[in-house]
Amino acid sequence: MSPLTWQAVARRDPRSPPIVMAHRGASDDLPENTLAAFSLALEQGAQVLETDLRFTRDDEILLMHDATLDRTTNGSGRVSELTLAQIKKVRSRHPLTEQFSTEPPPTLKELLQFTRGETPLALELKDDRFLNPHDAERLVNLLARYEMFESTVLVSFSLARMLTFRSIAPQLRIGMITLSNPLPRFPTEFLGPFYPLLYLNPFYVRWARRLGKIVCPLDPAPESRLGYYRRLGVPVLLTNHPAQTLDALRLC
Secondary structure, eight states: OOOOOHHHHHTSOTTSOOEEEEETTTTTTSOTTSHHHHHHHHHHTOSEEEEEEEEOTTSOEEEOSSSBSTTTBSOOSBGGGSOHHHHTTSOBBOTTTOOBOSOOOOBHHHHHHHHTTOSOEEEEEOOGGGGSHHHHHHHHHHHHHTTOSTTEEEEESOHHHHHHHHHHOTTSEEEEEESSOOSOOSSSSEEEEBTHHHHHOTTHHHHHHHTTOEEOOBOSSOGGGHHHHHHHTOOEEEESOHHHHHHHHHTO
């Protein structure tokens, strides 16, 4: 079976069950943005993996949400000021026990090797270095190496970061995350509105679909709103716990 592509997601029947996207992996169960969390998410049935990208001091693309190591590992310091070798000495913090796993934070290359380029990705760009075309090309070249253009969407709260990629790799899909804009009018193919915006504008998903855009609410614990999302025809759901979300979807 061919890997799922974002083009196929955009063409799905709105009556179909939504695609489930694991937010930083199965991040309620295992340390976020680790290969173990991504592996568990896939075992639980997630169809897409979401993660965050930052540059290390020596230009490696690391999977890390925060600007520092402090919250999610037993290390400290800013990712941008540390080399990959230094970061590989730390261990990731378990979300339930507060103990530390045996895993260091992985790189995007390691994730692509792990999935063999067969799992769709949503990559959130957390670093302003992605405003620099030279640094943006590092990501583009890595995705090209694993033939991931059709199954990757780049997302950010920063439209400027997105437009950098629009200029250097227009074939890549880009997306905007927003906490405040209730209109699906960003010049991107993917939209991540904070979920209350879909109550403020209940026509958001239908409007976006007419514009050829994919909507994924910013809502990593979506279970209590699944009925509403199904009525709207939301095509993609974000979740910290894919197994729970999929179980709840079966009851909708």
